[in-house]
Amino acid sequence: MQFWRKPLDADRIKVPRGEIHVVRDRCKGCGFCVEYCPRDVLELSKEFNIKGYHPPEAVQPEACVHCRLCEMLCPEFAIFVTLREEVATIES
Amino acid sequence: MKADPKGVLTGVHYLDGDHACAEGALAAGCRFFAGYPITPSTEVAERFVARAPFVGGIFIQMEDELGSMAALCGASWGGKKAMTVTSGPGFSLMMENIGLAAMMETPCVVVNVQRGGPSTGLPTMVGQQDMMQARWGSHGDYEIIALSPASPQEAFDYTIKCFNLSEKYRVPVLFMMDECVGHMTEKVVIPKAEEIEIYPRRLTKKPPEKYWPYEFGEDLVPDMIVAGDGYRIHSTGLTHDERGYPVMSPVVQNKLVKRLCEKIKKNADDIIELEEDQTDDAEIIVMAYGITSRVALPAVFKARKKGIKVGYIKMITIWPFPEKRVRELAKKVKAFVMPEINLGQVVLEVERCAAGQAKTYHVPHAGGWVHDPEDIYHVIEEAAK
Amino acid sequence: MNQANANVPEHPMEKLLRMERIPHIWCPTCGIGTVLSCFIAALEKFDYPLNKVAVVSGIGCTGRVAGYIKLDSFHSTHGRAIPFATGLKLANPELKVVVFSGDGDLAAIGGNHLIHAARRNMDLTVICVNNFIYAMTGGQTAPTTPLTANSSTAPYGNSEPPFNLPLLVGSCGAVYVARWTALHIRRLTKSIGEALNKKGFSFIEVIAPCATLYARRNRLGTGLDLMKFYHDNSEIKHGAPLEELDIGFQQKIIVGKFIDRERPTFLDNWNNWLSQKLGDKFVPYGVAPQQVPLRKAG
Numbered sequence: 001m002q003f004w005r006k007p008l009d010a011d012r013i014k015v016p017r018g019e020i021h022v023v024r025d026r027c028k029g030c031g032f033c034v035e036y037c038p039r040d041v042l043e044l045s046k047e048f049n050i051k052g053y054h055p056p057e058a059v060q061p062e063a064c065v066h067c068r069l070c071e072m073l074c075p076e077f078a079i080f081v082t083l084r085e086e087v088a089t090i091e092s
Numbered sequence: 093m094k095a096d097p098k099g100v101l102t103g104v105h106y107l108d109g110d111h112a113c114a115e116g117a118l119a120a121g122c123r124f125f126a127g128y129p130i131t132p133s134t135e136v137a138e139r140f141v142a143r144a145p146f147v148g149g150i151f152i153q154m155e156d157e158l159g160s161m162a163a164l165c166g167a168s169w170g171g172k173k174a175m176t177v178t179s180g181p182g183f184s185l186m187m188e189n190i191g192l193a194a195m196m197e198t199p200c201v202v203v204n205v206q207r208g209g210p211s212t213g214l215p216t217m218v219g220q221q222d223m224m225q226a227r228w229g230s231h232g233d234y235e236i237i238a239l240s241p242a243s244p245q246e247a248f249d250y251t252i253k254c255f256n257l258s259e260k261y262r263v264p265v266l267f268m269m270d271e272c273v274g275h276m277t278e279k280v281v282i283p284k285a286e287e288i289e290i291y292p293r294r295l296t297k298k299p300p301e302k303y304w305p306y307e308f309g310e311d312l313v314p315d316m317i318v319a320g321d322g323y324r325i326h327s328t329g330l331t332h333d334e335r336g337y338p339v340m341s342p343v344v345q346n347k348l349v350k351r352l353c354e355k356i357k358k359n360a361d362d363i364i365e366l367e368e369d370q371t372d373d374a375e376i377i378v379m380a381y382g383i384t385s386r387v388a389l390p391a392v393f394k395a396r397k398k399g400i401k402v403g404y405i406k407m408i409t410i411w412p413f414p415e416k417r418v419r420e421l422a423k424k425v426k427a428f429v430m431p432e433i434n435l436g437q438v439v440l441e442v443e444r445c446a447a448g449q450a451k452t453y454h455v456p457h458a459g460g461w462v463h464d465p466e467d468i469y470h471v472i473e474e475a476a477k
Numbered sequence: 478m479n480q481a482n483a484n485v486p487e488h489p490m491e492k493l494l495r496m497e498r499i500p501h502i503w504c505p506t507c508g509i510g511t512v513l514s515c516f517i518a519a520l521e522k523f524d525y526p527l528n529k530v531a532v533v534s535g536i537g538c539t540g541r542v543a544g545y546i547k548l549d550s551f552h553s554t555h556g557r558a559i560p561f562a563t564g565l566k567l568a569n570p571e572l573k574v575v576v577f578s579g580d581g582d583l584a585a586i587g588g589n590h591l592i593h594a595a596r597r598n599m600d601l602t603v604i605c606v607n608n609f610i611y612a613m614t615g616g617q618t619a620p621t622t623p624l625t626a627n628s629s630t631a632p633y634g635n636s637e638p639p640f641n642l643p644l645l646v647g648s649c650g651a652v653y654v655a656r657w658t659a660l661h662i663r664r665l666t667k668s669i670g671e672a673l674n675k676k677g678f679s680f681i682e683v684i685a686p687c688a689t690l691y692a693r694r695n696r697l698g699t700g701l702d703l704m705k706f707y708h709d710n711s712e713i714k715h716g717a718p719l720e721e722l723d724i725g726f727q728q729k730i731i732v733g734k735f736i737d738r739e740r741p742t743f744l745d746n747w748n749n750w751l752s753q754k755l756g757d758k759f760v761p762y763g764v765a766p767q768q769v770p771l772r773k774a775g
Contacts, residue, residue: 023488028505031701036660053505071489072518072662075510076500080488124568126560145751148760150567152743154560155593162557162590163564166533169551170568192554319549319565320572322528326495326544328552337498338544338552 018066018081020058026078029053033070033079039063042070093292095119095252097285099147107280109273110177112244113203114139115280116251117175119288122201123149124172126163128156131215132271133177133205140175157182161189161202168198169327171293171318173255177203179271180213180222183229190264191230192329194352197306197314199258199293201251203267205274206382208459218271219459220382220433224440226266227411233349235356237363238266238411240381244278250408256291257363261355262313268410270433272383272462293318300324305336306348312355356412365408366417370396374403375426376475379442381407383462384431391468400476410438418445427475431455431468451475490517493527493547501545506700508659508685509539512606513546515662516577519669523573530573533562535582538613538687539606542577556586559594562601570744570763573602573673580607580682581619584640588620595649595678597743602672602679605642608687616690623726627694642682644719647736652677654736656722658707659685661732668734677742684711684730697727 007013020041027049033056034042041064045057056079058064064081071080099118107115114136117125125144127137141151154160160176167174178186183204193200208214209221222229226238237257241247251267258265296303296315305325308314317323330338331345356363371377376395380388385406395402403425407414418428418441427450430439435456443452455471457463494517503509520527532550534543535558543550549572553561558578566574576583583591583605594601610628611617618628618635621642625634647654653675657665665683672679686692686703697703707730715733722731741749748761 021486021488026500028500030506030699032506032511032704035701035704069662072514072666073511073660074514075503075507077488077490077494077510077514080490082486124564126564145755145759145762148762150747150762152563152567154563155589158557159560159563159590159593162553162560163567165553166551166561166564166566167568168564169549170565170572172568174564174568188554189557192557196551318569319531319551320529320569324528324548324550326550326552328544329554330552337495 016066017062017084018064018068019084020061020064020070021080021082022055022057023078024055025050026076027053027055028076029055030075032073032075036073037070038067039065093290095285095288095290096121100285100288101282102284103282105280105282106277107244108135108275108277109241109244109247109269110135110205110275111139112248112280113177113251113267113269114143115282116248117201117255118143118147118149119248119282119285120173120252120255121290122173122175122255123147124167124174125149125151125176126154126160126167126174127176128154128160128178128182130179130182132207132274133179133203135274136177136203136205157185158188161186162192164200164202165189165193165196165198168200169319173199173259175201175203177205179205179207179215180209180219181211183222183225187229190236191232191234193264194230194234194236195329196327197262197352198264199262200264201254201258201267202264203251203269206268206270214460216271217460218383218433218462220270220384221437221459223268223410223432223434223437226268233353235353236264236266236411237261237356237409238268239408240268240410241273242382242385242406243273244276244280247273248280248282252288252290256289259291259293260313261359261363262294262316263356268382270382304334306332306334308351312351312358360412360416363409363412364414366414367406367408369404371403371405371421373401375401376429376472377403377405377421377425377427378429378431378468378472379405379407380431381410381438384433387462387465388431388468390465391472394465394469395472395476400472402472413438413441413445415445418442419447422446422449425450427451427453429453429455429468429471429475431457431463433457433459433462490514493517493520495545495547498545502541503538504689506686506688507538508608508687508700508704509542509606511659511662512604512665512683512685513542515666516604516669517546518666519673522670523673525573525673529571530575531565532575532577533558533565534576535578535587536613537579537582537611538608539577539579540582556582556590558582559587559590559601559603563594563599566600567744567763575673576601576603578603578605580605580609580621580642581611584620584642584645591646592649595646595651595680598650598652598677598740600676600678600742600744603681604669605680605682606685607642607682608685608691610687610691612687612690616694623724623728626726629694639724641719641723643680643722643735646680647719650678650740651680651736652738652740653679654719655734656682656684656732658711658730658732659683660704660707661711671737677740
């Protein structure tokens with residue numbers, strides 16, 4: 001993120017980082033998660049899952065902020081996000 | 093177990109069949125009623141709602157019979173004994189969810205105070221024209237239990253039996269009254285609560301991890317749960333396996349539907365009740381149910397006086413049909429005579445079971461009033477020739 | 478990351494799903510799974526023992542929800558989910574009963590039950606997934622299918638105007654009426670939470686994409702294309718007048734919370750009035766679940 005100046009509480013605010021887990025064989029390739037991830041973390045992979053769909057993969061995993069939109073939006077319960085132990089501060 | 097004294101109006105009363113039926117339900121522990129008014133059954137609902145607030149029961153007049161029957165299924169799964177009443181036109185509407193109750197194996201009691209049909213027919217006059225519909229009304233293969241009372245006292249006693257059978261076999265039980273018995277006022281003796289035997293809901297003793305909703309034992313009837321007790325079961329009207337989950341396969345269909353029918357057929361001896369009189373050496377057997385069983389008596393007595401060996405069977409249980417007994421008797425007797433206030437329904441079963449070994453005579457009546465005993469006597473005479 | 482080894486944690490919603498039946502039968506890009514996901518998310522925040530929550534559904538694609546959720550769930554006959562739920566609730570007032578069904582099931586064959594339950598203010602939470610079509614049976618016209626839309630029983634275009642469900646249910650007396658789309662997941666989850674906590678008849682209409690029938694028959698693409706349509710064409714207007722909430726074919730969809738009011742429930746009326754009228758002899762019925770204050774999102 002770009003800021004004009006460093007926010008005054010930057011050292012107090014921590015941005016969470018999430019780890020994406022895809023249950024590959026449950027995915028039906030709908031594309032909801034790819035379309036609506038606010039950080040453009042996901043893309044449909046080139047590989048096929050067992051049913052012939054292209055499940056998503058995290059192409060920018062460091063950008064994930066654990067918002068869990070993909071987890072709630074997924075109709076198949078095929079993707080979820082866990083909180084990574086370390087959290088990063090806002091880069092200036 | 094014994095009846096809950098709160099619901100038992102012990103004493104000697106002068107009640108009509110409808111009111112006696114409501115009292116029977118309360119005595120049996122029924123605390124949920126969902127119904128829709130229809131002549132001549134409305135008095136059952138009216139009595140129930142007048143008494144329910146004092147015994148901790150709940151009454152809801154639903155928007156139609158379709159909703160009433162669905163509410164019954166829900167209430168039963170919620171742990172309450174549930175009942176509804178209706179007559180012919182409402183009975184037709186309830187068929188869908190009677191099928192649901194049979195499929196989900198939900199105990200409940202549906203009272204049909206029969207009137208002249210078909211369609212709107214004779215709303216205030218007697219008929220016995222829904223007997224086959226009771227057995228076959230809903231689509232698909234299933235078995236139900238149907239009882240028929242012949243007096244307000246029997247309306248009281250057998251309503252309790254209806255509840256007991258429905259709990260024991262997890263099946264909807266149809267109480268096939270008729271308008272005559274429903275609107276006839278007679279002495280009804282309601283005993284003390286401790287003299288009334290109640291069959292309790294067969295709740296499982298297994299813990300949730302080990303319980304499957306449709307796993308069954310020797311008697312082919314699974315144990316039940318109450319929603320909210322932590323079992324988190326799934327029950328569906330779709331063809332399902334022992335876990336309750338829908339499975340679309342002929343193998344599962346065969347297993348399930350056969351069991352739904354077998355659980356009644358196999359236990360028929362326990363379910364069927366008949367009152368017999370002088371059937372051991374009879375040549376003619378008069379079989380009847382409901383009000384007709386009383387109307388047939390003068391004819392039977394007259395025939396006996398004339399020397400005809402007439403046996404008499406009052407059918408308490410109509411379904412499952414007492415096939416075994418009829419087949420047994422068909423080998424010995426000359427003929428069966430069945431008066432019914434319809435143009436031939438249960439008599440078809442008699443004829444089927446007699447299988448040509450004895451003749452079957454029907455005494456039809458299109459409805460609106462009871463038979464003239466003379467007409468029944470003439471048929472007995474005819475049969476004896 | 479792949480679910481390849483046992484060290485990877487399981488999906489957090491699995492404890493409320495009947496995992497032996499997953500993957501479910503809904504089509505790729507169907508929105509029902511998303512609505513179910515929001516429901517489970519709302520349940521996780523719901524301050525009530527989950528053993529006492531029961532789900533009743535009818536027939537149809539949405540009706541299959543009962544088969545996937547790990548609560549006491551009942552899959553009843555077409556249109557009869559609401560009276561079944563009425564009986565269940567009245568028999569055991571401690572239960573929180575949720576009706577999860579589709580637009581055709583609730584508003585067509587179940588229409589009579591819908592309006593009466595709203596009138597009586599039965600304490601039920603109804604989630605109506607509106608995909609504008611009878612999907613399970615092959616795409617027939619529903620009472621919510623927009624005018625001119627195609628369906629299998631209106632192959633040249635629907636000539637019947639649809640129901641405005643919030644108007645219908647609101648005018649019959651529902652105490653909580655909201656509409657969201659399957660895309661508004663966080664607002665929908667919050668709304669479901671509010672409805673669960675609300676005593677009385679709550680109704681949430683969720684516009685959800687149906688790819689295989691509605692979208693295909695009307696050449697609207699996939700469910701993702703429908704979601705994009707909701708994104709561009711839905712407008713949040715809390716408290717909007719109910720008469721303005723009609724949905725035309727590929728027209729603007731107004732979403733939001735429209736009604737949130739208090740009315741005594743069926744059991745409240747039964748107990749209050751009869752205790753007044755009959756005094757000490759009256760045996761009050763049931764213990765209605767107390768209204769649990771909505772937990773702050775957090």
